[in-house]
Amino acid sequence: MTTEVRRKVADAVRSALAASGHTERWLAARASIDRDDLRDKLTLRTDFTVTDLADIAVALGIPIATLFPQPSGDASRATDHQR
Numbered sequence: 001m002t003t004e005v006r007r008k009v010a011d012a013v014r015s016a017l018a019a020s021g022h023t024e025r026w027l028a029a030r031a032s033i034d035r036d037d038l039r040d041k042l043t044l045r046t047d048f049t050v051t052d053l054a055d056i057a058v059a060l061g062i063p064i065a066t067l068f069p070q071p072s073g074d075a076s077r078a079t080d081h082q083r
Contacts, residue, residue, distance in 0.1 A: 009048050031058070
């Protein structure tokens with residue numbers, strides 16, 4: 001995962017967590033992620049796995065897609081041209 005993607009994912013998780021009104025401790029317990037591991041992921045030291053993000057989405061009651069960066073306009077247009 002690139003640093004930019006890692007930052008966007010961590011920002012999305014932090015934003016969703018803040019909107020929920022819960023704490024990192026609560027999220028770690030609810031998503032079955034070690035608290036120190038969650039902190040490392042939120043501070044960009046390590047990557048979230050798809051499983052982490054799925055567990056976080058379930059814990060927060062949100063669609064997992066909200067935790068993934070949206071493709072840029074240029075990338076989606078390039079894909080359309082390749083079809």
